[in-house]
Amino acid sequence: MKKILGLLSFILVVCIGGFIYLTSTDESVSDGEKVVINHIMGTTEVVKNSKRVIVFDYGIAEMLNTAGIEIIGLPKEGMPKFLSNYKDEKYINVGGLKEPNLEKIYSIKPDLIIVSGRQEPFYEQLSKIAPTVGLTTTGEDYIKVLQNNIEIISKIFTKGETLKNNLLTIENNLTVIKEKVEKNGLNALVVLSNNGKLSAYGLKSRFSIIYDYLGFKNLESITASTHGSKINFEYILEKNPDYIFVVDRSAVVGGDVSANKVFDNDIVKATKAAKNKKIIFLDAEIWYTAAGGINTTQKMIDEISAALN
Template sequence: MRRRFSLIFIIAILTIFAAGCGSDQSAEKTNGSNAGNDTKQEELTIKHQLGETKVKKNPEKVVVFDFGVLDTLDKLGVEVTGVPQANIPTYLSKYKDSKYENVGGLKEPDFEKISEIDPDLIIISARQQDAYEELSKIAPTIFLGIDTSRYMESFEKNTKTLGEIFGKESEVEEELAKVKESIEALHKKASESGKSGLVILANEGNISAYGPGSRFGLIHDVFGVQAVDENIEVSTHGQNISFEYIVEKDPDYLFVIDRGAVVEGSGGSSAKATVENELVKNTKAYKNDNIVYLDPNYWYLSGGGLISVAEMVKEIEKGIE
């Protein structure tokens, strides 16, 4: 009887021990699973011009309002969910496809559509900054606009931020190195030439000038083209000028950005007919065939992207040959 009782007791102890081991193994599996989820849910704190935002690493559903950011993500092979499909630069025309959600205009986000998407991240720039608070209520929102007064620093910071968010740090470093190398070569060439330049925006018959520190000031500040006028007013819309002003300053190079060529409802391009009038024909730029028409897709619509900045360098380099 005693022997039978001992056997039953031993079996009971073994059963309890086995159950305990099973529980431990189950706990280990659960913890391992949770660890994996923690990795997927890793959060970054992104500091930007409008504040600090907690962003999930490798977000799946991304809404992008800035075309410079979009071109960087395109270069890095990162997919997005929604974009403002009106006025998309021609080199990014694939984003007009119905596979991408149309999230409104550059200055008029479609809040209802964005809420419906329920994105993990929204990326904006200057044209949408007034909507920051409203967009932040829908999803984590970050501002990655370019500060034109420190263009390259701003461009590099934004690009590295995208690399960090999407796990593309090494790719970003490689692409930035290429851009820097091309800029160094251009700067040397432009500065050693000693020739001056003037940047103008043509808009429905009107013209405005941009100098150092301005929206298109990187031509002077970064690329090394001497400014024909160092005192041009710095503003988003440029300094209104007359054609007499162009004749008076008489730049070696006249760089023209045609807003009408890329803005819907503007009637298309008219810059050449506007700019190359009888007055301007008296300038060195015209006489030496140095009026350079820059692609507004890169300069006006996007800019600040890995693709656009590289192309902007090429355009200026070709223009001053």
């Protein structure tokens, strides 16, 4: 009997030891370690490799998806096509981008909530439910913002380190395009079309990657603002840019007038960009809704690269 009990005890010790070893070598499993994250909305203590993660920014969701970091919920209404894997029922709909469902979020007991500017009014309430980190995917310096987000994600998640290699690829691709653009001395105007109304974006704006990192000359100083500077077609003809990059907000949020229809007029046709077939309608789902991800940033670069051919 003593021999049998001794053998069983030995087996039990081996099994427990093996489990502890497997757990400790799985970097994706939280071990209770905490890290302090400084972010745009404050300072938050977060559990390393958090497991029950909610994300309120599609660019950040795409970045986590690229790194193989699982989440449990995100806003599903208006979700971009490239995040279609999150349509699965196992991912919980946590409300809208501008109005989180606080009761639903509380009920599913997250251990980390990642928000962006749209949810800032709810930051205090969300912080009472779980550690909440505020990131942004737009700003005066697009790539600097991207670098900062990758640093924060890498600090929270071990798998986030892989994103740094993706960033190097992006930076190299940007350099290649910038050299080509600057060699040809090209200028551009970035226009947001919103149900027939036009806004121009210049330096230090949400679309300034076109100027700062892709090398296009800015035609004049346009005041940086969230919604751009209001312009008309006469303004576009007066500036007469080499390229006109159009982001159709109506294609994303809904509207009665598409940008293609809006730009189909005699004034626009008289511009140099129109004559040279250099009015480029960008993928609004990426540029307006989900900038700041890894694959989305590369797709933005690819669109500009294709426009140069």
